[in-house]
Amino acid sequence: MNRLYNKKFIDKSITFLMIIFLYVIITLFDKNVSSLLRGLLVQFCVYSIMAVSLNLVVGISGELSLGHVGFMCIGAFVSAGFTTYMRSVLNVESIFIFIISIFLGAFVTAVFGFIVGIPVLRLKGDYLAIVTLAFGEIIKNILNAIYLGFDSKGVHVSLKNELQLGLESDGYTLIKGPLGITSIPHYSNFLIGVILLLIVIFIIYNIIDQRTGRAIMALRDNRIAGESIGLNVTKYKLIAFTISSAFAGVAGVLYAHNYNNLAATGAKFGYNMSIMVLVFVVLGGMGNIRGSIISAVILTLLPEALRSLQDYRMLMYAVVLIAVMIFTNAPAAINFRKNLKFGKGKLKDER
Amino acid sequence: MKDNKKVVLNVESLSISFGGLKAVSDFDIKIYKNEVYGLIGPNGAGKTTIFNLLTGVYRPDSGEILLDGENIVGKDCVQINKIGIARTFQNIRLFGKLSVLDNVKVAMHESYKYNILEGIFRLPNYYKKEKDMDEEAIKLLKVFGIDDLADVISTNLPYGKQRKLEIARALATKPKLLLLDEPAAGMNENETKELMNTILKVRDEFDMTILLIEHDMKLIKGICERITVLNFGSVLASGNLDDVLNNEEVIKAYLGA
Numbered sequence: 001m002n003r004l005y006n007k008k009f010i011d012k013s014i015t016f017l018m019i020i021f022l023y024v025i026i027t028l029f030d031k032n033v034s035s036l037l038r039g040l041l042v043q044f045c046v047y048s049i050m051a052v053s054l055n056l057v058v059g060i061s062g063e064l065s066l067g068h069v070g071f072m073c074i075g076a077f078v079s080a081g082f083t084t085y086m087r088s089v090l091n092v093e094s095i096f097i098f099i100i101s102i103f104l105g106a107f108v109t110a111v112f113g114f115i116v117g118i119p120v121l122r123l124k125g126d127y128l129a130i131v132t133l134a135f136g137e138i139i140k141n142i143l144n145a146i147y148l149g150f151d152s153k154g155v156h157v158s159l160k161n162e163l164q165l166g167l168e169s170d171g172y173t174l175i176k177g178p179l180g181i182t183s184i185p186h187y188s189n190f191l192i193g194v195i196l197l198l199i200v201i202f203i204i205y206n207i208i209d210q211r212t213g214r215a216i217m218a219l220r221d222n223r224i225a226g227e228s229i230g231l232n233v234t235k236y237k238l239i240a241f242t243i244s245s246a247f248a249g250v251a252g253v254l255y256a257h258n259y260n261n262l263a264a265t266g267a268k269f270g271y272n273m274s275i276m277v278l279v280f281v282v283l284g285g286m287g288n289i290r291g292s293i294i295s296a297v298i299l300t301l302l303p304e305a306l307r308s309l310q311d312y313r314m315l316m317y318a319v320v321l322i323a324v325m326i327f328t329n330a331p332a333a334i335n336f337r338k339n340l341k342f343g344k345g346k347l348k349d350e351r
Numbered sequence: 352m353k354d355n356k357k358v359v360l361n362v363e364s365l366s367i368s369f370g371g372l373k374a375v376s377d378f379d380i381k382i383y384k385n386e387v388y389g390l391i392g393p394n395g396a397g398k399t400t401i402f403n404l405l406t407g408v409y410r411p412d413s414g415e416i417l418l419d420g421e422n423i424v425g426k427d428c429v430q431i432n433k434i435g436i437a438r439t440f441q442n443i444r445l446f447g448k449l450s451v452l453d454n455v456k457v458a459m460h461e462s463y464k465y466n467i468l469e470g471i472f473r474l475p476n477y478y479k480k481e482k483d484m485d486e487e488a489i490k491l492l493k494v495f496g497i498d499d500l501a502d503v504i505s506t507n508l509p510y511g512k513q514r515k516l517e518i519a520r521a522l523a524t525k526p527k528l529l530l531l532d533e534p535a536a537g538m539n540e541n542e543t544k545e546l547m548n549t550i551l552k553v554r555d556e557f558d559m560t561i562l563l564i565e566h567d568m569k570l571i572k573g574i575c576e577r578i579t580v581l582n583f584g585s586v587l588a589s590g591n592l593d594d595v596l597n598n599e600e601v602i603k604a605y606l607g608a
Contacts, residue, residue, distance in 0.1 A: 007502075203471055210470030210477065214457040218446040225444035228406060229458040229524050230432035239467070287448075 012205050015290040016198065023194045036304055042258045044297045045193025046251045049200050051280035051292035053247030056204055058278065059287030060213070061240035062220030063121070064129040067136025068277050071109045071245040073269040075252025077143055079105035080184045080262050081174050087185050089150065089172055098187040098257065102196070105253040106246040113245025114238065121237040124223075128241075136274055143180070143264035149173040180263030181256075188258040196254055200247050201289060207243065216240050217287075283324055295324075356383040358417075359528055359560040360405075365414030367404060374400045375584045378414070380562075382528070387554055387561045389571045389592075392581035393605055398564045399441060401581075402530050405562075406438050407431040419527055433461065435527035439517040439534065441564075445505045451516055452501040455488040458523035488523065494556060495519050495549060511542045515549065522557060529553070531563040535570050547573045568606070572596075580605060 026033060026041065054068045079101035086092045120131045147158040151171030158164035162173055175181055207213045216236045219226040223233060256262045266272075280299055284291030302320060306313045327333050358381055365378040375397045382388045390398050403409045405416060407428045416423050423431050446454050463480045470477050492498040495515040500508065505516060514534060521529055534550070535543045547570055553559050565571055571578060572592065579589035580601050587605075588598045595601055 206471045206473065207467065210467070211460055211463070211465060211480075212467045212470060214449070214453055215460055217449060218454075218457040221446040221448050222444045224408075225440065225446065225520075226457075227428040228432060228438055228440075228444075229520065230429050230461055231457070232429055 008209060011290075015201060015205075015293070018290065019194060019198060019201075019293070023190070026190070037301075040300060040304060041190040042188050042193045042254065043300055045190070045197045046255045046258075047277065047280065047296040047300050048197050048293045049247060049251040049254065050277045051284065051296040052197075052200055052204055052289055053244045053251065054277050055281045055284070055287065055289060055292045056207070056240055056244040056247070058281050059285075059292075060208060060220065061216050061237055061244075063237060063241070064126060065132045065241070065244075066129045066271070066274050066278065067132030067134070067139075068244075068248050069269050069271075069273040070132070070136030070139040071113060071248035072252035072255065073136075073139050073143060073264055074112055075105035075109045075249025076256035076262055076269075077175070077181065077252075077264070078108045078249075079253040080181045080256035081148075083187065083257065084181055084184050085150070085172075085174055088183070093185055095187065098185075098192075101257075102250060102253050105249040107249075109249025109252070110242050110246035113242045113248075116245075117238045117241040121241060122234050133271065133274075136269075137271060140264045140266065140269045143175070143269075144178055146175055147173065147177050148175040178263060180261060182261045184256060184260055184262055186257060186260070188254050188256075193254055196250060197293075200250060201293075203243075204247075204289060212236065212239060279321070283321070283328065285328065356385075358382070359384050359386075359419060360562070361415075361417040362405075363415045363417075365401070365404060365411050365416065367400065367409055367411050373584050375404065375411075377585060378581075379586065380579055380589070382560055382562060384560055385554060385558060386576060387550065387563065387574050389575035389578035390562060390564045390581065391566070391568075391571060391578060391605065392587070396581040397584040398581055399532060400584075402438060402532055402564065405431075405530060406436055432524055432526070435525075436530060437521035437524045437526035437528075438530035439514070439521055439532055441532040441536065443510075443513050443517055445513055445517060445520075447504075447506040449505060450502050451492065451497060451505050451508065452485070452488055454505050454516055454520050455491055455523045456484050458520045459484050459487065462525060491519050491523055492516075494552065511538060511545070514538070514546070518549070518553065522553065522559070527560065529559050529561045531561060531565075533564050533566065535565055535567045543567060543570055546570070550574055 050068060050072060054065065057063050057065045082101045082104055083097055086097050116131060116135050120128045145159050147160070147162050147165055149156045149165045149167045149171050151168040153168065156165040156167060156171075162176060165171070165173065167173065208217070215226070215231050216239065219231055219233055219236055227233060276299070280296040281292055283299070284293070284295035303313065303317055306316050309316055360380065360382040362378060362380045366376045367374050378401060380388075390401065392398055400409065404411050407423070407426055407430070411424060414424070418435055421434060423434055426434070446457065449457065463484045465476045465480045489498050489501060492501060495518070497512050497515055497519070500512065505513065508516060518529075518531065518534070531550070535546055538546060550561060550563070551574055554561055563575075575592055577590060578592055578595050580587040580595060582604045588595045588601050596606070
């Protein structure tokens with residue numbers, strides 16, 4: 001039994017040490033880091049958090065979600081709206097505002113996750129995938145069309161154009177339709193990203209390894225048996241989904257404060273990005289937290305690193321993806337790796 | 352003879368039909384505390400349907416199910432498990448990717464509670480409850496002789512031990528009544544013998560009442576005191592083992608001459 005605990009502890013520690021090690025290396029050799037890589041550092045953290053949080057739904061809870069970026073989008077807009085308002089209108093700019101905006105982003109996204117989850121997670125089947133897919137697109141499109149401004153009379157919202165807001169002379173437009181939010185304070189940096197990533201991983205590891213996490217995984221493995229020992233399916237699926245969306249919100253907060261402008265474009269918050277994040281999870285291994293992080297970092301880096309190939313870039317990207325898929329998931333490849341490492345412990349045939 | 356004993360399960364005129372087909376009709380059963388009761392019958396007689404009715408998977412069209420005097424008709428699986436019925440399945444349903452220990456611990460979630468935040472921040476209550484849970488789970492696994500396999504992923508267990516783990520998991524929910532659906536299916540003679548000892552051990556050590564479905568007549572004859580024979584959804588005969596097995600109708604319908 002102690003063996004089991006030691007194994008879990010070592011497994012978790014490796015993940016934390018890996019991230020800290022990477023951070024230290026990159027910080028130490030800061031001068032040698034190319035500007036290409038430097039621009040990607042915060043993105044690594046953003047997409048690692050996205051992958052880890054989606055893994056909680058896909059890998060740990062066993063439900064398919066295709067709109068994870070929609071939650072990231074909400075987190076980004078809520079927090080960026082808050083910090084930009086604080087700076088532009090109230091002239092407050094401090095790291096505490098950013099910390100509050102992280103909690104705000106996570107909370108609002110969690111509420112959305114909860115509302116989306118309630119009806120869907122009561123059903124059996126792939127409904128969650130369909131609903132989240134639609135949700136992600138709806139959020140993106142609404143945020144693309146919305147105009148939101150403040151003046152002394154209060155909040156004004158319009159879905160047509162800025163003039164329709166009818167702001168007074170002291171008014172201030174926060175969200176400008178397709179232009180989104182502009183002049184966002186730049187709070188995000190690599191250190192903050194890494195700290196947030198470590199916190200998120202810490203929480204997710206400790207959710208998995210406790211009463212609630214066990215129940216979530218048990219229902220993934222066998223729903224009927226789970227009900228027969230008294231596990232409430234909807235409750236546990238909803239917990240996993242809500243927490244996962246809250247973390248997607250955190251990723252959104254980090255993402256928004258890395259740029260001056262935030263717009264809900266298809267390239268950043270569209271369906272393709274949700275699929276990308278899903279690819280991170282599948283490639284890193286369902287339920288494997290460390291794997292999610294590694295694949296998120298590599299697959300964020302890869303398209304940039306392959307830029308010299310120009311037109312053949314996405315072709316190479318696909319080839320690498322398939323090769324890695326085979327290497328990590330094909331039984332023959334798994335046995336090959338095991339022989340390489342330990343010379344024993346071959347994969348047993350499935351019954 | 353048994354009148355002085357406490358009735359654990361009392362089912363009266365239970366019926367259900369699926370689109371015109373009467374799967375179970377007017378099924379009665381009375382099981383006393385500490386009894387091992389057998390439910391037999393040909394394939395398709397409705398035995399597993401009765402288990403599904405007792406555990407709330409299906410809702411009966413009519414009839415009463417009293418567990419310790421409490422009517423459980425209309426309650427769902429989760430509620431019925433809390434009231435005190437636990438079961439195993441004909442085709443083993445373990446939590447395949449969880450360890451043997453976790454399979455049992457997840458079934459104890461009602462008896463050892465701490466909230467999700469205590470777990471995330473590893474507060475003292477978390478360590479205390481987890482430790483108690485570990486100890487009780489290991490104790491339970493010892494009864495089945497699989498405590499040394501506690502850290503094995505449950506799919507990797509051999510078949511016989513998977514069956515045992517499933518029974519251990521059901522017991523971990525602290526039921527008043529344990530339902531076993533063909534526990535000896537797919538077992539050889541030695542494994543069946545071992546299983547019979549295990550079932551009797553469970554009854555004695557946990558003061559358990561057991562209702563089991565089985566086709567293996569050796570097992571039935573070895574451990575059941577009373578049995579019910581089911582045919583086409585209704586009771587063909589029920590009572591003491593010997594009386595029922597010598598019943599002409601039972602021999603004709605099920606046992607064969």
